[in-house]
Amino acid sequence: MRVKLIESRKVYDGEVSMRLERFSINGRTVDKEIVEHRPSVGIIAVEDDRIFLVSQYRRAADRALLEIPAGKIEEGETPVAAAKREMDEEIGYSGTLKPFLKWYLAPGYDTELMHLFVAKNLHRIPSRREMDDDEDIAVKKVRLDAAVKKCFSGEITDAKTIAAILAYRLKPI
């Protein structure tokens, strides 16, 4: 597979950016819109036989979705530091983090690569940090078996959350 970048042009620069690229693949020229998003983290936070899920309004879906805690890796932050911060901000817990899986969310056009962690030995953090300003989050503790059912019932409609719950169900670490 021979790939050569011909031209790259930023058409929007923000928290999420967009660039237009022209590249050749095996001699064929392709133009493609690429959404640029920072790498991110997702966390399966486990306490006894329950995991933490958060319900929050998602503008892009125009509804509240039930998801694992997740968020961007900030400039200069390591994935594990980002996972600790997001756990603090979204569920108010600290814990022992183990890397589990890595995946792209929409690799056809979006650069976001998510690092998935499993968090155990959870401890409530007495003084919560400020929540991200677009987060009005309801935190729920759900039995793993019930969470798996929600992946098939339509209660959970987020691909990363379904992938995370089913992966942990099949291969708990």
Next chain:
Amino acid sequence: MRVKLIESRKVYDGEVSMRLERFSINGRTVDKEIVEHRPSVGIIAVEDDRIFLVSQYRRAADRALLEIPAGKIEEGETPVAAAKREMDEEIGYSGTLKPFLKWYLAPGYDTELMHLFVAKNLHRIPSRREMDDDEDIAVKKVRLDAAVKKCFSGEITDAKTIAAILAYRLKPI
């Protein structure tokens, strides 16, 4: 939860678009970039104990990824028609399609909603349609157990593909 749109402005219009929105949630004002992407389909195409995966170069990841067949629902197309077209274009098979799950890929900022189907009774299509012009696809038939292993080994790094394979593994329909 009280949500009110204050302002919406298209900042890029293309195959993938971007809009900036200002909305209020429970009285708090939030500005958000929203990536607009058409709804899409993904297919778990099953033949005996094997499923079809496609390997193709993904510019946003700058590498070839192993994924389930998937693609946009075109204007005026039904999800099932899009799934049949993508099966034809990406693997060259027709089959009986059953709706399985629906999920957002990146609901924090992206409107794409994917309809996942399971395809059975597969038949090779003698005269292949033209492939989408950004697709140089290698088609692979993989045992379901081997596909599950690839979800954990790092060979598959696409969230929708991991969610689809593990969902079908846990609850074959």
